[in-house]
Every structure is written in C-alpha cells, then in structure tokens.
Amino acid sequence: MKDIIFDLGGVMIDWNPRHLYKKIFASTEEMEWFLGNVCTLQWNTQQDAGRPFADGIALLKERFPKYSIQIEDYYNRWEEMLGGPIKGTVAVFYELKRKGYRAFALTNWSAETFPIARTHYDFLQQMDGLVVSGEEHLVKPDPEIYARLLERFHLKSTNCLFIDDNPANIAAAANLGFDGILFKSPNSLREQICSRGLL
Numbered sequence: 001m002k003d004i005i006f007d008l009g010g011v012m013i014d015w016n017p018r019h020l021y022k023k024i025f026a027s028t029e030e031m032e033w034f035l036g037n038v039c040t041l042q043w044n045t046q047q048d049a050g051r052p053f054a055d056g057i058a059l060l061k062e063r064f065p066k067y068s069i070q071i072e073d074y075y076n077r078w079e080e081m082l083g084g085p086i087k088g089t090v091a092v093f094y095e096l097k098r099k100g101y102r103a104f105a106l107t108n109w110s111a112e113t114f115p116i117a118r119t120h121y122d123f124l125q126q127m128d129g130l131v132v133s134g135e136e137h138l139v140k141p142d143p144e145i146y147a148r149l150l151e152r153f154h155l156k157s158t159n160c161l162f163i164d165d166n167p168a169n170i171a172a173a174a175n176l177g178f179d180g181i182l183f184k185s186p187n188s189l190r191e192q193i194c195s196r197g198l199l
Contacts, residue, residue: 002179002198003128003155004096007140007164008107011183012090013121014083017044017074024070038064039074047110050137078113082120088186090123095199102128106149106162110134129153140164141172161196163189 009015017035025031035041038060047056053075060071097103105127109117111134118124131149138145150157157177164170170180181192193199 002101002159002161002196003153004093004101004103004198005149005160005162005173005178006089006093006103006105006127007166007169007183008105008109008117010086010165011163012086012093012105012123013117014086015081015117016083017081019083020073020077020080021070023080024073034067034070038067039071044074044110045108045139047112048108048133049139050111050134053110053112075112079116082117085121085123086186089183089189092186092190092193092199093123094126096193097126099199101198104128104149104153104155105130105132106140106145106164107131108133108139140166140169143172143176146173146176146178161193161198 006012017039018031021031021035025034043056043060047053057071057075061068064071093103105124107130109132111132114132114134124130129152131145131152133139133145136145136148138148149155160178161181162170162173162178163181163183164173165183167182170182173180181189183189190199
C-alpha cells in the first residue's frame with residue numbers, strides 16, 4: 001500500500017500567468033518578454049519560499065517602473081491565473097481515494113495566494129494533508145521540505161509515490177527513497193499508476 005503525494009500546479013491545477021496577462025498585453029511578444037524578464041518564474045519562486053508579495057512587487061517596480069501596474073496585477077489579479085482543474089489528474093486522485101489510498105499535496109505555492117486556490121478546488125479539502133512551501137519558507141527541491149512532509153504525517157519515503165512535473169523535484173524525492181512519476185499528461189500518469197498495480 002502506497003501513500004500518494006501530488007504536486008498541484010501543472011499536475012492537478014492549471015495555473016499559468018498567461019491566463020491573466022493575455023488579457024493585459026496587446027501582443028504575445030510583449031507578454032512573453034514581461035514574463036521572461038520582469039515577473040519571472042524565478043521571482044515568483046521567492047514568494048513561494050515565503051517572501052511577501054508586497055516586497056517582491058516593490059523590488060520589481062523599482063527596476064521596471066514602466067510596468068508598475070502590470071507588476072501589481074500579478075498579485076491583485078492573481079486569481080485570473082487559475083485556469084481550472086486538470087480533470088484527468090483529479091479523476092485519478094478520486095479513484096485512488098476510493099481504493100483506500102491516502103493522498104497528500106506537496107506544493108510550491110505562496111502562503112498568500114494558496115487560500116484563494118482552496119476556495120476553487122473541492123479536491124483540496126479531500127487531501128489527507130498538505131505541505132505548502134510558502135508556509136514552510138522552503139521550496140522543492142530542498143530535501144528539508146520533503147522531510148517535513150514525512151515527519152508531519154508520519155510517512156515513510158519508501159512507501160510514497162510522488163507525482164510532480166519538475167524533473168529536479170522528482171530527482172530530489174528519489175534521493176530520499178520516494179518512488180517518482182514525472183507528470184506529462186493525465187493519460188500517461190494513469191498508465192504509470194496502473195503499471196504499479198495501484199489502479
């Protein structure tokens with residue numbers, strides 16, 4: 001019997017800043033430049049690691065005053081980055097739950113915005129436990145955040161199946177003894193779970 005650990009963004013939840021910024025910028029080129037040079041994923045990761053959005057936004061507005069409003073929108077209109085559940089993965093999650101497996105979430109997510117996500121997705125209420133990076137001030141692939149998951153919920157890494165869309169996060173989990181699936185699509189996830197005899 002395995003415990004199943006899900007990443008959220010890109011695995012169970014379609015979170016993408018482009019859902020918002022395609023409404024804001026007139027051209028795809030400017031949107032991609034903005035996301036590649038101003039509100040980058042690396043910058044966002046600092047909020048996932050616990051930095052307040054107000055601090056991160058202030059830093060960028062000083063460097064890119066031309067984009068002050070668009071930078072503020074990253075937080076003020078954050079909810080518009082949510083594109084909905086990744087239905088195939090959520091279906092797998094519920095099937096596993098019906099089979100009696102425990103399911104947990106280990107996610108890189110800001111503590112300020114995660115409560116918004118909680119209001120959108122019922123399956124988050126069905127998790128047996130969640131570890132949110134912004135609350136821990138640690139982000140994957142730091143081994144310590146995996147250790148906190150194991151300690152908090154009394155899990156054994158060798159009994160855990162970890163699902164994530166980032167190869168570095170999968171590698172870090174494997175180093176700790178987790179079985180890992182690199183998420184590419186709900187269909188491939190289902191195939192790999194079935195190949196392990198879990199469904």
